[in-house]
Amino acid sequence: MTLRQAQGQVDYLIIGQGLSGTWLSWFLARENRSFLIIDKNEPITPSKVSSGVINPVTGRRMVKVWMAEQILSFAHEAYTEIGTFLGITAISQKNLIDFFPNPHQRQVFLERIEEGEEYLHSYPDQNQFYQFFNYELGCGEIRNCYIAHLENLLPAWRQELKKNRRLLEENFEFQNLVIKENSVEYNDIRAEKIIFCDGLSSFENSFFKQLPFAPNKGEALIVEVPGLPAQHIYKKGFTLVPFQEREKFWLGSNYQWNFPHANPTKEFYEQAERHLSGWLKLPFKILDHVSALRPATLERRPFVGLHPHQKNIGILNGMGTKGCSLAPYFANQLAQNLLYKKDIDPLAHINRFQKILSF
Numbered sequence: 001m002t003l004r005q006a007q008g009q010v011d012y013l014i015i016g017q018g019l020s021g022t023w024l025s026w027f028l029a030r031e032n033r034s035f036l037i038i039d040k041n042e043p044i045t046p047s048k049v050s051s052g053v054i055n056p057v058t059g060r061r062m063v064k065v066w067m068a069e070q071i072l073s074f075a076h077e078a079y080t081e082i083g084t085f086l087g088i089t090a091i092s093q094k095n096l097i098d099f100f101p102n103p104h105q106r107q108v109f110l111e112r113i114e115e116g117e118e119y120l121h122s123y124p125d126q127n128q129f130y131q132f133f134n135y136e137l138g139c140g141e142i143r144n145c146y147i148a149h150l151e152n153l154l155p156a157w158r159q160e161l162k163k164n165r166r167l168l169e170e171n172f173e174f175q176n177l178v179i180k181e182n183s184v185e186y187n188d189i190r191a192e193k194i195i196f197c198d199g200l201s202s203f204e205n206s207f208f209k210q211l212p213f214a215p216n217k218g219e220a221l222i223v224e225v226p227g228l229p230a231q232h233i234y235k236k237g238f239t240l241v242p243f244q245e246r247e248k249f250w251l252g253s254n255y256q257w258n259f260p261h262a263n264p265t266k267e268f269y270e271q272a273e274r275h276l277s278g279w280l281k282l283p284f285k286i287l288d289h290v291s292a293l294r295p296a297t298l299e300r301r302p303f304v305g306l307h308p309h310q311k312n313i314g315i316l317n318g319m320g321t322k323g324c325s326l327a328p329y330f331a332n333q334l335a336q337n338l339l340y341k342k343d344i345d346p347l348a349h350i351n352r353f354q355k356i357l358s359f
């Protein structure tokens with residue numbers, strides 16, 4: 001029997017196994033629903049080049065991220081649970097050491113502590129990192145940060161999907177999709193619903209291309225730094241994030257709204273290398289240079305739910321710069337909505353675009 005025959009009829013056909021497809025399939029699997037994922041296994045995707053950082057504060061003003069309390073604790077629990085199930089480390093807690101890049105940022109950080117921001121703290125031993133870094137303006141600490149180990153999670157979940165014959169590794173061809181009254185058909189697969197978790201590809205999908213996507217390019221260097229402790233995430237303009245693999249760190253990123261292409265650029269490479277040479281006191285080696293387009297949205301909120309005019313078609317997308325924390329939370333909301341008609345947060349539900357989705 002071929003995989004297609006085994007999966008001929010499923011409840012859900014999911015397109016994409018990035019963070020969004022991984023989490024949606026996880027929550028559907030927990031509810032014993034049948035599904036099939038089609039993912040073309042591209043070597044470079046936002047989920048594969050992400051640093052995995054979950055930070056409770058954001059922006060130059062260091063304000064709490066949207067729905068910090070619910071989303072962060074949900075993410076921690078979900079990654080811990082899937083990690084236990086798969087026998088991998090899917091998440092670890094690491095505080096972020098913020099080396100102030102200029103007097104203004106230092107002042108903002110200290111003011112936010114004064115205002116009582118619970119995640120920001122002054123660092124007791126300002127000299128602790130002198131043997132590793134150059135920093136003239138001191139440092140602060142952001143607590144309750146996490147690293148989602150996507151380099152462990154994505155391949156391990158993929159392996160599990162393959163083992164259970166729930167993954168087709170191929171390109172999904174939109175023109176072969178047929179929408180029926182109460183189902184969808186794709187080649188010889190029939191499903192009750194199709195859910196698009198395909199990142200940038202949804203920008204071109206005729207059901208969702210009207211949504212206000214705003215792709216944002218990010219690049220990063222993968223570096224080896226022998227002797228640098230991996231207990232923290234470090235930041236001074238750029239962020240240095242430890243991988244689980246010894247001595248390996250992720251260095252990035254930039255946020256570009258206008259870009260001629262999605263490939264890594266010489267400008268970023270040189271800028272990041274120069275920055276690290278000035279910041280780090282230890283020798284380092286550049287191992288790789290990666291780049292991808294974040295599936296961001298104009299109003300910085302995800303796109304979640306069934307199409308307001310097509311009840312068999314849904315989307316989980318628009319995770320932007322915060323996919324590691326938003327994807328588990330909203331994948332669960334979507335699964336609960338599909339199965340039990342529970343509410344999706346109105347700020348994330350695609351019903352808010354009911355009008356433009358009717359064209």
Ligand SMILES: Cc1cc2nc3c(=O)[nH]c(=O)nc-3n(C[C@H](O)[C@H](O)[C@H](O)COP(=O)(O)OP(=O)(O)OC[C@H]3O[C@@H](n4cnc5c(N)ncnc54)[C@H](O)[C@@H]3O)c2cc1C
Nearest residue numbers: 016018019020040047050052053172199201218322323324
């Ligand atoms: C440099 C960089 C750093 C980042 N750092 C962080 C961070 O520290 N913390 C954080 O929270 N977020 C971070 N992000 C953002 C985060 O990576 C994204 O929000 C998230 O990965 C989006 O996941 P997704 O599953 O929605 O989309 P994607 O990762 O794009 O996944 C879509 C999947 O669908 C597949 N696909 C698409 N079209 C088809 C098709 N036609 N047929 C078959 N398969 C298809 C793709 O191959 C892919 O596997 C970063 C992003 C970048 C680029």
